[in-house]
Amino acid sequence: MMPTLSLPAPAKLNLMLHIVGRRADGYHELQTLFQFLDYSDELHFIRRDDGQIRLHGELTGVDHESNLIVRAARLLQRESATRYGADIRLEKRLPMGGGLGGGSSDAATTLLGLNRLWNLDINPERLATLGLSLGADVPVFIHGRAAFAEGVGERLTFVEPDEPWFLVVVPQVFVSTAEIFSAPELTRDTPPIKVRTVLERGGQNDCQSVVEERYSEVRNALILLNKFVSARLTGTGGCVFGAFPNEAEAVKVAAQLPATLPGFVAKGSNISMLHRKLQSLS
Ligand SMILES: C[C@](O)(CO)[C@H](O)COP(=O)(O)OP(=O)(O)OC[C@H]1O[C@@H](n2ccc(N)nc2=O)[C@H](O)[C@@H]1O
Numbered sequence: 001m002m003p004t005l006s007l008p009a010p011a012k013l014n015l016m017l018h019i020v021g022r023r024a025d026g027y028h029e030l031q032t033l034f035q036f037l038d039y040s041d042e043l044h045f046i047r048r049d050d051g052q053i054r055l056h057g058e059l060t061g062v063d064h065e066s067n068l069i070v071r072a073a074r075l076l077q078r079e080s081a082t083r084y085g086a087d088i089r090l091e092k093r094l095p096m097g098g099g100l101g102g103g104s105s106d107a108a109t110t111l112l113g114l115n116r117l118w119n120l121d122i123n124p125e126r127l128a129t130l131g132l133s134l135g136a137d138v139p140v141f142i143h144g145r146a147a148f149a150e151g152v153g154e155r156l157t158f159v160e161p162d163e164p165w166f167l168v169v170v171p172q173v174f175v176s177t178a179e180i181f182s183a184p185e186l187t188r189d190t191p192p193i194k195v196r197t198v199l200e201r202g203g204q205n206d207c208q209s210v211v212e213e214r215y216s217e218v219r220n221a222l223i224l225l226n227k228f229v230s231a232r233l234t235g236t237g238g239c240v241f242g243a244f245p246n247e248a249e250a251v252k253v254a255a256q257l258p259a260t261l262p263g264f265v266a267k268g269s270n271i272s273m274l275h276r277k278l279q280s281l282s
């Protein structure tokens, strides 16, 4: 029997997101507060001896070779020169292009999962550096701890904000991250602030006004959720969230949303589900 491993790939929220500048290569310098949700995709790995990478459970609109899971697996093969491969099955639960970081999280789970299944013993710092080439949010998922991130998301300060319950609403629209970052009207000069100030006073999402203006589905979701709780955009959207002191209150509001606006309730967590599972295995 070949060794197997099943691991979650959790969602993240950007509790705030400030754009403080733009680099020469066009990428934006951010300050953002990441927290994980206890809500995830699930990845199942079976080791192969022939070096092949096979992903089962394809995503509509993403071909096999551009799937971040396959790209992460190949990156790790090149890095390690391992002779192993893997069959990987993806159970997709996170909405794509929603600002929940699902693609980056799948990539991080693949790097950590195969590192273990292939007995590579590559350290998390190296995996985070490798992962950054796949997506800006991969490093925080590799470390698995809530963090204040700077640069393009690679400079992390681990923090422990409150862990409320969240209602996440999923407008039925695809928001392109590249489109929002190239919008002329986007604010790009928010003064940098200290992590302590963020934890004491919070912050806003600089992308929100741009996304609201361009996507009426997101604007309407914010208006609706704001009737119950202070609502905000995560990442470049289109998902919108509000925080509640307990599960029951989040569920009560969820029940009042129209059927055209799906959503889910999940607890915020400063240690990702993935890392809790990995700890329980070792
Ligand atoms: C906004 C966040 O969701 C915050 O968590 C992430 O930083 C976005 O990360 P991501 O989805 O992995 O984004 P990528 O796929 O790397 O970038 C998509 C496009 O958005 C723009 N982009 C992205 C991140 C960034 N810091 N500055 C940018 O200008 C670039 O034009 C890039 O080509």
Ligand SMILES: Nc1ncnc2c1ncn2[C@@H]1O[C@H](COP(=O)(O)OP(=O)(O)OP(=O)(O)O)[C@@H](O)[C@H]1O
Pocket (backbone or CB within 6 Å): 059, 061, 062, 066, 067, 068, 069, 095, 096, 097, 098, 099, 100, 101, 102, 103, 104, 106, 107, 137, 177, 235, 236, 237
């Ligand atoms: N395994 C994967 N899961 C989701 N998307 C993937 C995957 N592999 C490649 N992609 C591509 O990445 C794009 C972004 O997906 P993702 O779900 O990470 O967006 P997001 O939640 O908006 O991310 P972010 O918060 O980082 O902007 C998808 O539209 C898809 O084309």
